[in-house]
Amino acid sequence: MKTTKFLSACLLLLPFMSCTQVSDTKDKAVENKVDKLLSKMTLEEKIGQMNQISSFGNIEEMSVLIKKGEIGSILNEIDPVRVNALQRVAVEESRLGIPLLIARDVIHGFKTIFPIPLGQAATFDPSVAEEGARVAAVEASSVGIRWTFAPMIDIARDPRWGRIAEGCGEDTYLTSVMGAAMVKGFQGDSLSSPSSIAACPKHFVGYGAAEGGLDYNSTFIPERRLRNVYLPPFEAAANAGAATFMTSFNDNDGIPATGNGFILKDVLRKEWGFEGIVVTDWASAKEMIPHGFAADDKEAALKAVNAGVDMEMVSYTFVNKLPELVKEGKVKEETINEAVRNILRIKYRLGLFDHPYVDEKKPSVMYADAHLAAAKRAAVESAILLKNDKRVLPLKETVRTVAVVGPLADAPYEQMGTWVFDGDKTHTKTPLAAIKEMYGDKVQVIFEPGLAYSRDHTTSGISKAVAAAARADVILAFVGEESILSGEAHCLADLNLQGAQSELIAALAKTGKPVVTVVMAGRPLTIGKEADLSAAVLYSFHPGTMGGPAIADILFGKEVPSGKTPVTFPKMVGQIPAYYSHNNSGRPAMRNETLLKDIPVEAGQTSLGCTSFYMDAGFDPLYPFGYGLSYTTFKYGDVKLSADELKKNDVLIVTFDLENTGDYEGTEVAQLYVRDKVGSVTRPVKELKRFTRVTLKPGEKKTVTFELPVSELAFYNINMEKVVEPGDFGLWVATDSQSGNEVSFKVVD
């Protein structure tokens, strides 16, 4: 596919540069084949292509349907022998021999499990995301899977929502860059390569804004916010050549995404020129009935297809109802033709007509050394050092005995995180195993978990953990969430540590030994209390197969942490949604608020001032977006701009010196934020526009340059036009979203 050559150059410039070449590159030969095949198809065969089933196990029963041309795609088949058997029926026994598209949710690895996407986002390293997706594609395609339902690029600003684990966090730009990298990794250099799998950016769109962080819930995202915040990652994914898109479950302002012609046709097809497949989410066509948007299956099919859906996942309303809808003239046959063209086009681009079968004899690529090494690198880069008092980390040579405690220290299944259908826990390396294996000659390890699992309320084990701690120089406490606590439908109203984990940390802290708390979780948890009691806190969003060695190397100083929070950590659930890129109120918090404990009894109504903050939590979060420490320290020099007045076609060049002022070689994620001071509509207080990872030796200093085209300051204005509005801008280059000194520039007409 020609488009893919184009990708590398575009990746770092995404999302605002349009790399879409889709229409120009429409391969005429493929289009001719599609049209020729389409002209031979009966209406029923066309509708059959629009039907995706989830494997129901019985090959004979599925074969009957495949032979009749009633199935276009099957999800959840992972055995190459079975995949080939089913494919053989499609290719050799159905009238037109159209191959099946075999799909599976390969979200952050097939067998070799990488950190959950939220962890990958914490690396601020698109090469990690790309490599993770590539490894997943190589492993998954080796069993015949040619379509994954990833990347999930829903902007999520509510950690109660369990699916925050599956995405890249709260930020539009970070998600755009990481999502595009994942698309590139899944699809490789050419979609037709047998090791490429079609990506499926999801969930289109707005799903992450579910009210109350409650999965499947309604969203209310007005068009401007949709365009400024939620759509850009999807546009970047489309520009990166994503072959398919998935609609989301939510209704936005009353319109379920699966029946929303504005987003599926006007935006996706007309504005972005998307030529691939739009698939529903699992039964989301039929679920428009309980939504109250369709009266029955027939109306659900009608609304989904007329809105621009091409393929229905599992709910059979298309197969059952489209024939009569076409006959009644309610759905035009040309609408069906267009959907089938989209499906066949991708099947051709995947090379399925030429090479429908997977090589059953190929030596296994699962858990290859290179895959494990890549997964380890991802886990290392994704770990975020949130606190490191008195530089307790890395552990010093004087540490002779470590007490390894906590329910996540040796939980091979749990550390893989959500959406792991195929990863095998026996391949997981846990922190306990890794510490013993890799550092057992340096330290004595006493293991006493204290609790059996993260929700365990049984406190009887805590005293044993405390006794172990008393014999150790340092306590390594592994706490967090089991994998079932995040992911689809797994929402929480309380984000404190579950079970008796808080009691465990409190009891350990009482020993007076330094507590190093390592949190493995699917979301940011409200860990302020535990952080206060700990000397150091390392946060590792479920780190996957190689999480143990990665964490062990960080704790013992072989690796230096460089991860940054891809999402704001609230102090309390009540602060949610807490995100850095909010608009300002007319009465912004002054950051000198009088909090509950200081408010005098019978205080006067206005004596606290009238600004925007919580009396119990204040305004600021526990950790802001983009935050993360290193073992070394970095000094940012003054920021220099190429000009302080720019025209709309100019490129702003931002330079600054970054110096490693500490004792370790380390990598800093330098971040560039801007603020558009006055707009025709209010603008966020800060927006991330660039980031880069800079590695420096102790004492080393580098001049770093960011190039920011002024065109990337565009937003959807009062007239819903994407424009750069002239005026004053603030700019920060900093270690996180709350730091840095502001410099100013102006954009003029």
Ligand code: BGC
């Ligand atoms: C999820 C999707 C997933 C699909 C197929 C749905 O429940 O929302 O993200 O891809 O199932 O398994």
